[in-house]
Each structure stands twice: as C-alpha cells, then as structure tokens.
Amino acid sequence: MRLFLTFLYFPLWSLTPLYSQTKEQYQHDLSALHTLLKKTPSYKDQITGxxxxxYTTLYESLMKDTTSLTSYHYFINLAKLVMPIHDGHLSSAQMRDFANFKDRVSIEKYVASQEFKDFPSYSINIDSLKTVLKEKSADSVEGIYYYDKYYQIGIVRITPNEYIGVIVDKHEEMNLWEKGQIALHLYEYEPHYFKAVYAHPLTKNFILYNNERLENQSFINSYFYLSYTETIYRKNLPVIDYTNLPKEAPMFQLKNLTKNTQYLLIKNFSANSFIVKQSNAFMIASEPD
Structure with a gap:
C-alpha cells in the first residue's frame, strides 16, 4: 500500500506500494511506520511509561493481525499505530492519482473496475438501519448525515467507542458510491472527539483525520481536498446553518435576515495588514447612506 504520513501537512514518508497484499509486506510497512513515528516530537513527549x-502491546498485536489484509483492513491497522499520538497535524493517507477521476470517462472506468466492486461495505439492511437512525436524538453521534446533495451516510455504533458510517442513500446521478459502502470509521477517545478514517468522497482513498470533532451536529473537520463540494458531513438541520460556514464564505459580511434581525459575520480579527485592509473596506461599504 502506498501511503503518505504527513506532519504539518508536508509529506515525510511514502510506504512501499502494495500490489499483492502479503503478510511480509504488511509487517514491513507497519515496522517502517513505527520507526518513523518514534522520531516525531509528539511520540517522544507522549509515549512514555x-x-x-x-503502545508496544498495540504494535505487537498489529504485527500479528494478518488474517485479513484487504486494503481497508491494511490501512486501518496502519492508522491505529498513529491514533494514540495526540497531534492534530499528524495524519496519513492512502495515495491516489486525481487524474484518474478528472472527468466522466475516467470515473466510469473506475466504476466498472474490480476495485470499485471490492470496495469495503458493511453488511446490514439499509432500510432497517435508516428507520432506526431516524429515531436517534439530534445530539447523538449515531444518525443520518448529509454530504451536500450527493449522498447520505448512516453512522451506527459497532462497539462502545467505535462507529461505522455507510452509504444509505444517494443522488440518482452519484455513481461513485453504492448503498452499504463504508464512507467513514470513527474511534471516539473522548465524548464527541474522534480519530476518523474517511474514504475521500471522490477518489475513495482512505485518509486518517487524527483530530475530528462532532459539533453542532457536524463533523467540523471533514473537508476533502479536490472533492466536488466544500461542505462537511452534517445532519440535516431544520434551519439555515450559520455555524458551519463554507470555505468560500466572505471574510466579513452584514445582511438582513428579517426586518428586525441583522447577521454580522467576522471570520478574522487579525491585525495582519491584508486583513485590516479588507476590514476597512467592509466598514466603509457597510456605512449607511
């Protein structure tokens, strides 16, 4: 498996590409990742006593866990070696060539491939799952979440601190995903704080988000580079969501919501000269005639 470990989002390490997922290759990659992690400041500071x-027990158990070496299980085990290290800038990702998903022709080629057919799925009755999840409270981790208009995932608890998110519905033109396929895997280490393994919405490669959080019924860090939308996974709120803003939202904004209610957005209080210039321009433009 070809995987990048990133620190401060710069690539540091590429594990050997995996074509035949052998026990020897898996153990080699796990050992290489272990060696690299031990060199990080976060590991040296946190993994003691x-x-x-x-951590040593975890590493030894992962080295022995060679029964099922699907690409999904393979990545999950590598990610588990990173998860005990609490560092929001430390992550890992399965490499993918975005050029293979650049247009309809390339996407249709992927959908027709064996890789698409073998993508991990969770065996469960989707209709029954949707019925159960619709009854969950709004603040529960479990429930149905929307990825914009494109598809919906049902998140279900599978162990006391572990959740699976599977596709439960999708737009009729969304052919990249099938119902039952796994879109995310969550490991909760504190209430509403997670180590999250996501499948990229477009390229479906696995990515570890080492610092995910559920807030305002949304997974606030679930943005994906070069995806087809700037939204995040969130429950379908009955009101306009003013807390989770899209990345393209303006730096400053003032508008009337109703006759007696105004909405003021200030995304940055920095004294940076560029921000100050934007702020001054906004104030001038907002002055009443």
Whole structure:
C-alpha cells in the first residue's frame, strides 16, 4: 500500500506500494511506520511509561493481525499505530492519482473496475438501519448525515467507542458510491472527539483525520481536498446553518435576515495588514447612506 504520513501537512514518508497484499509486506510497512513515528516530537513527549507499554502491546498485536489484509483492513491497522499520538497535524493517507477521476470517462472506468466492486461495505439492511437512525436524538453521534446533495451516510455504533458510517442513500446521478459502502470509521477517545478514517468522497482513498470533532451536529473537520463540494458531513438541520460556514464564505459580511434581525459575520480579527485592509473596506461599504 502506498501511503503518505504527513506532519504539518508536508509529506515525510511514502510506504512501499502494495500490489499483492502479503503478510511480509504488511509487517514491513507497519515496522517502517513505527520507526518513523518514534522520531516525531509528539511520540517522544507522549509515549512514555505506561503509555509506552500500551503502545508496544498495540504494535505487537498489529504485527500479528494478518488474517485479513484487504486494503481497508491494511490501512486501518496502519492508522491505529498513529491514533494514540495526540497531534492534530499528524495524519496519513492512502495515495491516489486525481487524474484518474478528472472527468466522466475516467470515473466510469473506475466504476466498472474490480476495485470499485471490492470496495469495503458493511453488511446490514439499509432500510432497517435508516428507520432506526431516524429515531436517534439530534445530539447523538449515531444518525443520518448529509454530504451536500450527493449522498447520505448512516453512522451506527459497532462497539462502545467505535462507529461505522455507510452509504444509505444517494443522488440518482452519484455513481461513485453504492448503498452499504463504508464512507467513514470513527474511534471516539473522548465524548464527541474522534480519530476518523474517511474514504475521500471522490477518489475513495482512505485518509486518517487524527483530530475530528462532532459539533453542532457536524463533523467540523471533514473537508476533502479536490472533492466536488466544500461542505462537511452534517445532519440535516431544520434551519439555515450559520455555524458551519463554507470555505468560500466572505471574510466579513452584514445582511438582513428579517426586518428586525441583522447577521454580522467576522471570520478574522487579525491585525495582519491584508486583513485590516479588507476590514476597512467592509466598514466603509457597510456605512449607511
């Protein structure tokens, strides 16, 4: 498996490409990742004493876990070696060539491939799952989440601290996903704080988000580079969502919501000269005639 480990979002390491997922290759990659992680400041600061004993036990158990070496299980195990290190800038991702998803022809080629057919799925009755999840409270981790208009995922708890998100519905023109396919895998380490493994919405490669959080019924860090929308995974709120703004939202904005209610948006309080220039221009434009 070809995988990049990133720190501050710059690539540091590429694991050997995996074509035949063998026990030897898996153990080689796990060992290489272990060696690299031990060099990071976060590991040196956090993985000591009892934490080191637990981490060593985890590493040894992962080295022995070679029964099922699908690409999904393979990546999950590599990600588990990163997860105990609490560092929001530390992540890993399965490499993917975006050029293979650049147009309808290339996407149709992928959809017809064996890779698409073998994409991991969760065996469950989708209609029954939707019925159960619709009854969950709005603040529950479990429930139905929307990825813009393109598809919906149902997140269900599978262990006390572990959740799976599967496709439960999709737009009729969305052929990249099938119902039942796994879109995310969450590991909750504190209430509403997660280590999250996502499948990229477009290219479907696996990505570890080492610092995910559920807030305002949304996974606030679930943005994806070069996806087909700037939205995040969130429950379908009955009101306009003014808390999770799209990336293209203006830096400053003032508008009337109703006759007696105004909406003021200030995204940045920095004294940076560029921001100050934008702020001054906004203030001048907002002055009443």
């Amino acid at each position: 009892v934490s080191l004993e637990k």
